[in-house]
Amino acid sequence: MVVNTFMIELSCPNLNVNNPDSSSKVIEKVLNEYSLTKNSVSLLNDGFAMVFSSETSCSAFVRAYPDGLLTIDIHERVVSGENNRFSNDILSHIENKMKSEGASRTLSLTTPVKRGTKFNCYFPTTVGLLIEYDFDELVFEEQTPFQNVKIYHSPQFGNMLILDDDPNLAESDIIYTRTICGSGRENFKDKNILILGGGDGGILNELLKQNPAYVTMVEIDQVVIDASVKYLRGICDSAMDKLEGDNYKVIVEDCVPWLEKFIKEGKKFDYVINDLTAIPVTPEPVGEMWEFMRKILNLSISVLSDNGKYFTQGNGLNAQSALKMYEKQLNLLETRVEYSKEKVFVPSYLECWVFYEVWKKL
Amino acid sequence: MVVNTFMIELSCPNLNVNNPDSSSKVIEKVLNEYSLTKNSVSLLNDGFAMVFSSETSCSAFVRAYPDGLLTIDIHERVVSGENNRFSNDILSHIENKMKSEGASRTLSLTTPVKRGTKFNCYFPTTVGLLIEYDFDELVFEEQTPFQNVKIYHSPQFGNMLILDDDPNLAESDIIYTRTICGSGRENFKDKNILILGGGDGGILNELLKQNPAYVTMVEIDQVVIDASVKYLRGICDSAMDKLEGDNYKVIVEDCVPWLEKFIKEGKKFDYVINDLTAIPVTPEPVGEMWEFMRKILNLSISVLSDNGKYFTQGNGLNAQSALKMYEKQLNLLETRVEYSKEKVFVPSYLECWVFYEVWKKL
Numbered sequence: 001m002v003v004n005t006f007m008i009e010l011s012c013p014n015l016n017v018n019n020p021d022s023s024s025k026v027i028e029k030v031l032n033e034y035s036l037t038k039n040s041v042s043l044l045n046d047g048f049a050m051v052f053s054s055e056t057s058c059s060a061f062v063r064a065y066p067d068g069l070l071t072i073d074i075h076e077r078v079v080s081g082e083n084n085r086f087s088n089d090i091l092s093h094i095e096n097k098m099k100s101e102g103a104s105r106t107l108s109l110t111t112p113v114k115r116g117t118k119f120n121c122y123f124p125t126t127v128g129l130l131i132e133y134d135f136d137e138l139v140f141e142e143q144t145p146f147q148n149v150k151i152y153h154s155p156q157f158g159n160m161l162i163l164d165d166d167p168n169l170a171e172s173d174i175i176y177t178r179t180i181c182g183s184g185r186e187n188f189k190d191k192n193i194l195i196l197g198g199g200d201g202g203i204l205n206e207l208l209k210q211n212p213a214y215v216t217m218v219e220i221d222q223v224v225i226d227a228s229v230k231y232l233r234g235i236c237d238s239a240m241d242k243l244e245g246d247n248y249k250v251i252v253e254d255c256v257p258w259l260e261k262f263i264k265e266g267k268k269f270d271y272v273i274n275d276l277t278a279i280p281v282t283p284e285p286v287g288e289m290w291e292f293m294r295k296i297l298n299l300s301i302s303v304l305s306d307n308g309k310y311f312t313q314g315n316g317l318n319a320q321s322a323l324k325m326y327e328k329q330l331n332l333l334e335t336r337v338e339y340s341k342e343k344v345f346v347p348s349y350l351e352c353w354v355f356y357e358v359w360k361k362l
Numbered sequence: 363m364v365v366n367t368f369m370i371e372l373s374c375p376n377l378n379v380n381n382p383d384s385s386s387k388v389i390e391k392v393l394n395e396y397s398l399t400k401n402s403v404s405l406l407n408d409g410f411a412m413v414f415s416s417e418t419s420c421s422a423f424v425r426a427y428p429d430g431l432l433t434i435d436i437h438e439r440v441v442s443g444e445n446n447r448f449s450n451d452i453l454s455h456i457e458n459k460m461k462s463e464g465a466s467r468t469l470s471l472t473t474p475v476k477r478g479t480k481f482n483c484y485f486p487t488t489v490g491l492l493i494e495y496d497f498d499e500l501v502f503e504e505q506t507p508f509q510n511v512k513i514y515h516s517p518q519f520g521n522m523l524i525l526d527d528d529p530n531l532a533e534s535d536i537i538y539t540r541t542i543c544g545s546g547r548e549n550f551k552d553k554n555i556l557i558l559g560g561g562d563g564g565i566l567n568e569l570l571k572q573n574p575a576y577v578t579m580v581e582i583d584q585v586v587i588d589a590s591v592k593y594l595r596g597i598c599d600s601a602m603d604k605l606e607g608d609n610y611k612v613i614v615e616d617c618v619p620w621l622e623k624f625i626k627e628g629k630k631f632d633y634v635i636n637d638l639t640a641i642p643v644t645p646e647p648v649g650e651m652w653e654f655m656r657k658i659l660n661l662s663i664s665v666l667s668d669n670g671k672y673f674t675q676g677n678g679l680n681a682q683s684a685l686k687m688y689e690k691q692l693n694l695l696e697t698r699v700e701y702s703k704e705k706v707f708v709p710s711y712l713e714c715w716v717f718y719e720v721w722k723k724l
Contacts (some may be wrong), residue, residue, distance in 0.1 A: 001429055001431065002429070003425075003427065003431065003433060005369070005433075007367070007475060007477070009477045009478060011478075014647075017527065025531075038408070039411065040402040040403075040404050040411075041406035042401035042402050042413045042415065044401070044421060045414045045415070045416075045417050045418075045419075046419055046439060048386075049402075049413045049415065049421055049423075051402065051404045051411045051413060051423075053406045053407070053411065055407050056407075058421055059406060059409075059411055059425060061411075061413075061423035061425075061435065062438055063365075063421060064363065065365065065439060065478075066663040067363055069363065069477070069478045071367075072439070073367075073435060074654055075425055075433070077408060079428060087510070105477075106503040107477075107482045107484075109475065109484050109492065110484070110486050110490075111486035111491065111492050113369060113471065113492065115369070115371045115431070115433055115469075115476070116371060116373075116427075116431045117469075120469045121491075121563075122469075122471050122472070122492075123472075124471075124472050124473035125496075127496070128472075128473040129483075129496055130471065130473050130475065130484075130492060130493075130494040131492075131493060131494065131712075132491040132492040132493065134487075134489070134491055134680055136508075154711070155679065155680055156679055156680060156707075156714045157714075163440065173708070181458070184658070194474065203563060206434070214545055221544065227670065247673075253698075265454040286659075315519065316367075318496055318517055318518060320517075345534070345707070345709040347714070350493075350712045352518040352519075352534075358497065
């Protein structure tokens with residue numbers, strides 16, 4: 001059973017919200033055409049609310065506001081095997097009827113919000129835009145000590161990794177991996193590289209094609225690695241079939257103690273690629289997430305060779321204030337750094353994403 | 363004034379829908395915490411509905427269904443200058459409270475649907491997925507004899523052309539233009555090319571860079587051309603500053619009579635690039651739109667030189683049945699043709715798009 005919620009909004013300048021009975025006549029007439037009859041009217045502080053229902057699994061919530069805004073939400077229960085009765089044609093009809101009765105302007109979601117579905121297809125972008133994905137299967141789910149790991153299948157994006165309900169990477173997104181590796185500007189042959197995170201294996205796979213001297217990858221969650229090897233071949237290919245080879249090693253542990261160990265040993269890397277988390281979107285650059293981000297940044301710069309480069313994802317292009325806060329942090333680091341940024345559209349994010357390249361100012 | 367609609371759904375197996383008073387106690391307790399008090403209860407054929415409201419511009423519609431699905435829609439009126447009270451934190455709190463009272467599973471839109479906004483930011487994909495755009499300005503709007511022409515500004519996509527409420531092309535979408543011109547596989551130097559439609563100027567601009575012998579473009583709507591020259595420079599650059607040059611001409615007329623004229627004159631083109639409309643998404647390949655599509659296809663193949671190529675957009679990758687119907691039409695053409703297709707992600711469509719290359723089977 002799924003409930004489709006169709007949402008209409010109308011601007012009705014002639015609406016008298018203090019007299020719901022008179023002003024609701026038109027609404028009633030239109031909804032009656034679809035067997036929706038009035039159940040209740042509530043006079044509220046700022047307008048009125050009405051509930052309509054039909055004998056056949058439909059109900060409607062009508063809400064009128066003082067300045068003439070009228071919203072109609074039609075909830076249709078769709079039992080599998082039965083045809084649903086509501087569609088955009090009917091919505092258009094309701095809108096046009098209301099228009100002919102004086103509604104001056106109409107907008108509506110031309111596609112319903114689906115509820116009671118098997119799994120969630122709605123994920124917001126970084127600045128809270130509503131996005132519905134085309135997932136048709138939940139391929140994998142496990143709650144690990146570190147996070148909730150889900151993999152959905154999307155006809156457009158292939159399998160897609162979602163960590164703690166945050167879209168991470170899909171098989172369609174080679175552009176993400178290429179960009180966080182410097183968009184082809186770098187030559188990784190014979191270089192020493194450290195990957196922080198990167199459990200989907202995309203970066204490791206990309207680097208190993210170029211004969212690096214040695215790649216060290218420190219990913220905390222074995223479950224992400226195992227699920228990627230099984231379901232995200234389009235990202236990792238065979239790069240993680242073994243966790244150690246002649247010129248690479250995947251360490252399944254927290255990266256912070258490893259960074260501290262490398263600093264103590266005086267070990268340096270030509271490249272550090274941080275694929276941990278995106279820049280936090282918060283009002284101020286404070287709190288646990290920002291502390292972690294600053295810590296990783298400082299530790300990473302400390303293990304970077306003098307001519308080394310640090311690559312990381314930033315956040316959505318629309319998260320401008322978060323990006324600006326991050327750039328301010330970069331300018332406050334003990335070791336003076338310079339940076340450049342690059343924006344690319346990552347398909348499965350349905351959003352334009354910003355990446356950073358950071359190097360020591362010598 | 364804007365109304366934010368937050369949508370929550372809960373699965374409550376213990377819900378007794380025939381006894382709303384007893385089963386709504388928990389819901390009431392939770393909503394009371396946010397000053398939402400009960401206005402009405404309606405016992406319906408398949409469950410119950412309740413209306414809640416507060417003194418401060420909030421109302422809620424609660425709907426319970428027989429199998430335990432419970433939906434809560436909180437509508438918050440946000441008057442400019444005032445802080446809105448509802449947020450995801452509060453939604454999480456409500457969900458968790460309901461969970462602790464026995465709700466077994468919860469989903470919610472973590473971002474509200476915005477209503478009463480200045481302009482519509484919600485456009486569905488070809489298969490009815492809900493997408494919210496980041497438009498911050500309606501740059502241009504005009505109703506022409508042919509269509510409704512709108513240009514919105516998006517921080518991510520630049521200016522974006524919308525015809526009859528259908529997203530057409532944005533300044534971010536050079537990939538669309540390159541793909542419909544054969545993705546760099548073709549050499550247009552000294553070739554004769556016909557563009558059907560293409561009023562945004564992208565294809566003309568791309569072709570003129572390559573010194574073609576002559577480009578004829580037939581676009582029906584002068585308003586689209588003028589608006590593109592003014593607001594879509596990122597697409598057309600200076601290609602349409604003059605409508606005629608040494609090796610090109612833009613004819614502002616219906617392309618059908620021109621195709622018929624070219625056939626009568628025996629004129630042939632090395633390339634025909636059809637940038638008119640996408641493949642219709644309908645249950646069967648019938649109706650006016652399909653007739654038009656078949657007509658254009660037949661006329662275009664008729665003016666194509668024996669080794670010529672016909673390029674066109676298809677539709678979203680997810681509109682599989684529409685694509686299959688189109689391919690069936692290709693196989694039914696009087697002139698036997700072969701075809702190949704290519705899929706690319708067009709950023710402003712927020713969708714993977716399919717393009718066709720068609721040539722005569724000799």
